[in-house]
Amino acid sequence: MAINRGKFFGLRRTIEYGLDLLSINLLAFSLPVYFHNPILFYPYISVVWILISHRNRFYDVYRHTKVTHILVLLFRQFVFMFLALYAYIGFFKQPNVSRLYLGFFFLLMVVAISALKFSKYLFLSYYRKKSKSDLRNVIVIGKNQKTNQLVEVFNNEKGYGYQFCKQFPASKGEFSLKECLDYVVDHKIDEIYCSIDALEDNHIVQLIDFADKKFKTVKFVPDNKQIFSKKLNFEYYGYVPVLSLKEIPLKIRTNYLLKRAFDIVFSSLVIVLLLSWLAPLIGIVISLESKGPVYFIQHRKGYDFRLFACWKFRSMATNKNQDHEQATKNDMRVTKVGRFIRKTSMDELPQFYNVLIGNMSVVGPRPLLIKHTNDYVDKIQKFMLRHHVKPGITGLAQVKGYRGEIEKDMDMKNRVRLDIFYVENWSLFLDVKIVMQTIINIAKGEEKAY
Incomplete structure (x- = not known):
């Protein structure tokens, strides 16, 4: 499957990143370049390398890439690295640094990184040719x-x-x-x-x-x-x-890692600062009002169309239709506590555990009931594009008013249209904007939050 092959490509690219950064830092450590504060230089050179690599698409080397294109990538990368390296002297005021040894460090870095890049390219080419693997x-x-x-x-x-x-x-x-x-x-x-x-x-x-x-x-x-x-x-x-x-932006490894870092930091803060004390209180209130588990676990289809267990606080009395029917307005199955936590979206908070373990994201297309997925997968054009990214706790469709009950086909079409726009135009700024708008909407109250 293309997505799984993309993961393998992303893993190779991550390993290449790691080897290059390790080589650069080992060279910096081993050469007598006398920095005033050497501990500062290692994170500086690493962050600069990552930023320049992302800007130049230095690691976007595919199986059909020509050697001449790799040479262009190397030239462009090291022009910017040369400027950044010597900018460090003036920016951090390093009067004792030997320009000669710094130049020597730069030349060794060019040789080492170029050798690693061509070695990887030639090895993979030889490997595919001889072993007939990775085809x-x-x-x-x-x-x-x-x-x-x-x-x-x-x-x-x-x-x-x-x-x-x-x-x-x-x-x-x-x-x-x-x-x-x-x-x-x-x-x-x-x-x-x-x-x-x-x-x-x-x-x-x-x-x-x-x-x-x-x-x-x-x-x-x-x-x-x-x-x-x-x-x-x-x-x-x-x-x-x-x-x-x-x-798709999130198929670019650096974008994926940036979004994953945001998910881990944000979900960890919510779990530590909010769920650590709020979850026991909600659990006690839910248990006092009605019999049944505190958490409601429902299987839905997410990234790569794979099933995953989606967590929520239980907001309904236990019933046989809870896995197949959405809550409707004035639904008799919703408890008094459930009505409050659904109105404030607190029933969704356990999904931050899903985010932390990696089968959901803070922002993304909301995972649908399996029944809805089966009903609309062939009805709506590009529906499956939603499953090229991880599902989210909130999303662009939700902040634009398309949340909750699906009353007519147009509700789903509008939701999918916004989901597809999100998938094709993702940026970290868009994620932050959606999170902030979600908080504002919860504070104001939403018409379909029932």
């Missing part, structure tokens, strides 16, 4: 000069790690998309490359929807200039231009 199964839709060249790249460049499976010689009006999609599912294809000129517009839409639902990667081989007007990523496989859809 991605691919198909090509369309038969023309560009797609034929792409097939040659897949067959000849074994170091890229692509396993070419089949070419569908599509032409407009004479192409069975269903046959192609069935083949993708049956043969566990990871990536689909298609000629824009070979497909009808409705085929392209269906193909993208299919990829969203099945977590496949779709890329396009341009045959005309019209496609260049769209916001797509442009890459070269050998000398063949390939276009891929805009990358």
Whole structure:
């Protein structure tokens, strides 16, 4: 599955980050560069390296990346590192630092990092070629000069790690998309490359929807200039231009780590400062009013469409429909205590445990009842895009008023529309803004908080 392969790629990138930072700090420690306060230099050089790497996309090296592009990345990275290194002397007032040894440190850093980067690139290429592991199964839709060249790249460049499976010689009006999609599912294809000129517009839409639902990667081989007007990523496989859809921000490893750090810090503060004393009080009140457990655990589908146990404080009397039916206005199942904690959203607080262990996020698309997921997965376009990120305690749809009971299909369509906007336009600032708006909404009171 594409998401699992993305995780593996992210792990490799994290290891590469760690090795580079370790090398830089070991070189700084071993060389006689006499800093006034050496302890300050190590975090400085590490943070600067991470920031510059993120800005330059230094670790965005893929299996099809050319050596010339890696050289460009190295040059750009070390130009900024050189400036940052010598800026440290003036900014932190280091008069005793030897410029000669600092220059020597910089040269050794260039050699060490370059050697690590090319070693990793060449090793993975050799590994894929010899062991035939870490392969991605691919198909090509369309038969023309560009797609034929792409097939040659897949067959000849074994170091890229692509396993070419089949070419569908599509032409407009004479192409069975269903046959192609069935083949993708049956043969566990990871990536689909298609000629824009070979497909009808409705085929392209269906193909993208299919990829969203099945977590496949779709890329396009341009045959005309019209496609260049769209916001797509442009890459070269050998000398063949390939276009891929805009990358989801949270699939970028640094963005994912930034969001995860925010989740851990925020959830830890809530658990320590609020839940540590409030949870026992709520638990006692719930137990005194009605029989049953303090916590209500409901299975929902989250990231990668996997089931997880979603925690809440129990707000209803125990009933057989609690897993299948949403609470409605004046619902007789809701207890007096439950009505209060639902109105103030305190029933959701145990989900901060979900956030801490990693199957939810503070902000994200709200996890739906499994019944709703099954009902709407095929009704609403791009519905499955919600499951490309972790579900959240709060989300953009909730702060815009689409929370609680689903009374009509349009309620769900509007909710999904905002969820998809969030997934495609994520930023840490957007998360903070949604959290603040959630707190304001709770303080004001929400109409559908019942």
